[in-house]
Amino acid sequence: MSSLQNYKIGILGGGQLGWMMILEGRKLPLKFYVLGNPEDPACQIADKCYPLENYKEMIDESDVVTFEFEHVSEEALNYAEEKNKLLPRLNSVELKRERYKEKEFLRDHNFPVPRFEVADNGEEALRILKNDFNNLGVIKQSKGGYDGKGQYFIKEDSEKYQFIKNMNCKFVVEEFIDFDFEASIIVTRSKKEFKAFTPSFNYNEKGILIYNYGPYFNEEMVKIGEKLTKDLDYIGTMGIEFFVKENKVLINETAPRVHNTGHYTLDASFVSQFEQHLRAITDMDLGDTTFLKPFGMVNILGKSDFPKEILRIGKVYWYGKNQAKKRRKMGHINIVGKDLEDVKGKIDNIMKILYTEGIEL
Amino acid sequence: MSSLQNYKIGILGGGQLGWMMILEGRKLPLKFYVLGNPEDPACQIADKCYPLENYKEMIDESDVVTFEFEHVSEEALNYAEEKNKLLPRLNSVELKRERYKEKEFLRDHNFPVPRFEVADNGEEALRILKNDFNNLGVIKQSKGGYDGKGQYFIKEDSEKYQFIKNMNCKFVVEEFIDFDFEASIIVTRSKKEFKAFTPSFNYNEKGILIYNYGPYFNEEMVKIGEKLTKDLDYIGTMGIEFFVKENKVLINETAPRVHNTGHYTLDASFVSQFEQHLRAITDMDLGDTTFLKPFGMVNILGKSDFPKEILRIGKVYWYGKNQAKKRRKMGHINIVGKDLEDVKGKIDNIMKILYTEGIEL
Structure with a gap:
């Protein structure tokens, strides 16, 4: 029988990634403790929300601690590692504390980088x-x-x-890489297995993801994800962003957590990146990641509300942030379609409805 | 722009159907008020839980009132109808208060019944x-x-x-109908449209659903669903159960709510029966219901825990009820597969793991 009953997951950070982790994890007998501000999306649906200064209490009360954003309180990350509760472990976060460390790690381990x-x-x-x-x-x-x-x-x-x-x-x-396109892959590694979701094509503007879609099949990305998570002895879900030029891939960046380009998995994979992450850090079996249908995702940036007619086309995930700001991710829209053309047509329609006067970035 | 922000959904009943309604509705800017006991699954994740005697307060504070079970407090149903907030309306519930009323309604409206x-x-x-x-x-x-x-x-x-x-x-x-098999369809009607999910094959024992799977295509069921919801001027999701014998269908029973045989839609349809219900009662556009992949669902009956190895095969929805009882629905398992054979194989495996010593009913 399972030993999951009331297993306590501590999440450092209260943003939308933690929010979706909880939404997806609620179906399992897990409890969610969040370190964040009361108005944060994840805090609003957590079993308990702890202010930043109470990180020790929160970590002490959790069975395992993860993070939804790597640039959270260093003290909390360090303390969770010290208590042997942090997954993924601190080594992955440390690479992200300084950009050059990640770059050097990747180059030293023979990954393709610019x-x-x-x-x-x-x-x-x-x-x-x-x-x-x-x-x-x-x-x-x-x-x-x-x-x-x-x-x-x-x-x-x-x-x-x-x-x-x-x-x-x-x-x-x-x-400067004059890429043909950007792409990413979401992978998950547990103590005993590795699974990859189907990569996606990504469209970024001014360093921020606007939309992505797929499937985009690329075996090299899967291999890179497998080797990278193994080299780091990584436990959890990871996002890896690439530049693709003439079918060659170069790693642009990695994220030691669930990732914006993996939101499609909520609707187009059997198990989402969020549930998969929870499975990995609680040592459950990983789920099936094959894509169910061609998919797309559009970010809702800087809006305090969304036009209802979008629901005709897709599913809205509205994070419930208390204030809209320029470039701020307020929600996203997931779609599925019968093929890539259909998906791209739907994304175009959503972009027109959502950003009638262009996106302010 | 949407007028959904903080729209308040009142749910009569605190069971798993309300729980899944909330799980699925959390992605939208809705608030959920539940009439039930604090230990009920839906109450545990509601924005507010009201004891039965406070039904008036709960209904007054809600923008729309629905129910997750038709045999809830008659006073509450009547009061919500009186306040013009109940969806689906009382006429559908009244048919379920006495079995003969439903039977006579169906026969009088020329639906096929035993x-x-x-x-x-x-x-x-x-x-x-x-x-x-x-x-x-x-x-x-x-x-x-x-x-x-x-x-x-x-x-x-x-x-x-x-x-x-x-x-x-x-x-x-x-x-007594010596049927070839039992089947059901989940349909949804809003003020402006009607949509049907793909029917499923159902396996019941002693009047309780054990598992179901699909897709099972049956246009007659779709037509019956469309006519029935129209005849009732129904708003929301409805489940209709059938006997099928020599390709003829007979309605066994209807449920004026989301339904156990529609749990598969959480993972094998773009929009679930729960989100679709919320869309209908809040006058949003309905979502795409085409099935994404062959699917199956197994009920977890009378167990106080679930064997972890089931996660290798499927996704577990654990309702978090405070006590296991014989015949009580404690959770369910959703699966997808490449074809019906694959799905049936997975159901067999789950049944063996879950009910090693048979089901006690």
């Missing part, structure tokens, strides 16, 4: 860009980058970016 | 059985029958059933 160099400050970054990249590339702050923040795409007129010279922080300088 | 007669008491019921049915048939109490309770299948040795003679209540006496 050519890059690390600079200790802005002056060095600009010098590297000039000397080694012919003034064409991407300068990324090593710390604190998320959803496109702190990233400078320098295609021409590098003069404009001279302000970087005065920035006294670590940078990654990277070749 | 031959039946109504008896005012037990003595008359036995006389009708003898005179008109050659002592072979089913005697059903008109009131209070649910999950096989109060139903007597008289195939031989009618002497054994002489105790019915002393029962002073209304009965329906019905011909």
Whole structure:
């Protein structure tokens, strides 16, 4: 018989990823404790919500601790690791604390990544860009980058970016990849098995995901996911974003958690990325990940409400955030279709209804 | 823009059907108020749980009121109807208050039903059985029958059933249908549209559903669902159970609510019967009901826990009831498969794991 009854899952972070983890986990006899603010989506449906300063109490009361966002309280992450409760473990989070660490780890482990160099400050970054990249590339702050923040795409007129010279922080300088398209894969590893969801085509604007769709079959991505989770001895769901150019893949970024490009799995896979994550960290068997039908997802960005007619086309997931802000993810829409053309047509329709006057980013 | 924000759904009854309604409705900006006991599954995840005696307060505070079980407090149903908030309306519930009313309604509206007669008491019921049915048939109490309770299948040795003679209540006496199989359809009607889910094959034992699977295509069932919901001016999701014999269908029973045989829609349809019900009663557009993959569902009856290895095969929905009882629905398992054979194989496996020593009913 199961030993799941009232097993307590601690989630660090109260955002929509934690919210969907709880929505998906409620069908199982699990309890959810969230470290966040009372108005956070996940806190509103949690069994208990703890303010940030009470992280020790929350971790002590949980059987296993996970996170829905890697840039949460370092103290909480460290404490959960110390108590041997953190899954995925701290080693995966540490790679994300500084961008160069992730890049170097991937390169050292022979994963395909864009050519890059690390600079200790802005002056060095600009010098590297000039000397080694012919003034064409991407300068990324090593710390604190998320959803496109702190990233400078320098295609021409590098003069404009001279302000970087005065920035006294670590940078990654990277070749600019003129990709054919972006794609990602969601994978999950438990103590005893590995499973991958079907990759998707992603469309980003200004570093933020607008929509994605699939299926997109790519065995190399599956292999990379398998090796990467094994190399990290990773437990849980992970998202890996790629650039694809002439059928070659390069890892752009990894996320040691459930991922925006995997929201489609709520409706187009038997088991979602969220349930799969919970299965992995509670040592249950993983579920079937084969896609059920061609799928798509559109993010609802910066809106305080959604047009009802969208329900004619798709399913709305409304996160219930207390305030809309520019670029803020307020919800998303999932669709399925009979083939990729059908799916793309539906995405076009949703984009027209949702962003009548374009997206403000 | 939508006017759904914080729209308040009142649910009469706190069982698993209300629980799944809330699980499925949480993705939308709806609030859920439940009339039930605090330990009821739906109450545990509701925004507010009201004790039975506070039904007026609960109904006054809700924008629309629905029910997850038709045999709930008559006062509450009547009051919600009076306040013009009940959906589906009282006319559908009234048919279920006495079995003969439903039977007569269906026959009067030219729906295919088994031959039946109504008896005012037990003595008359036995006389009708003898005179008109050659002592072979089913005697059903008109009131209070649910999950096989109060139903007597008289195939031989009618002497054994002489105790019915002393029962002073209304009965329906019905011909015994030696069906090839049982099946059901889940349909939904809103103010402006009608949609049907794919029917399923059902396996019942002692009046209780053990498992079902599909798809089973049957256009006549779709037509019956469309006409029936129209004749009742019905708003919401409805389950209709059939006997099928030599490809002819006869209505066995209807349920003016989401239904146990529609649990598969949580995983094998784009929109579930629960979300569809909420869409109908809040006047949203209905969603796509086409099945995504061959599907199956197994009820977990009378168990206080579930064997973890079942997760290898399916998804578990554990209702979190406080006590297991014989015949009590404690949870269910959804599966999908590549074809009906695959699905049936998985159901067999689950049955073996779950009911190692047979089902106690």
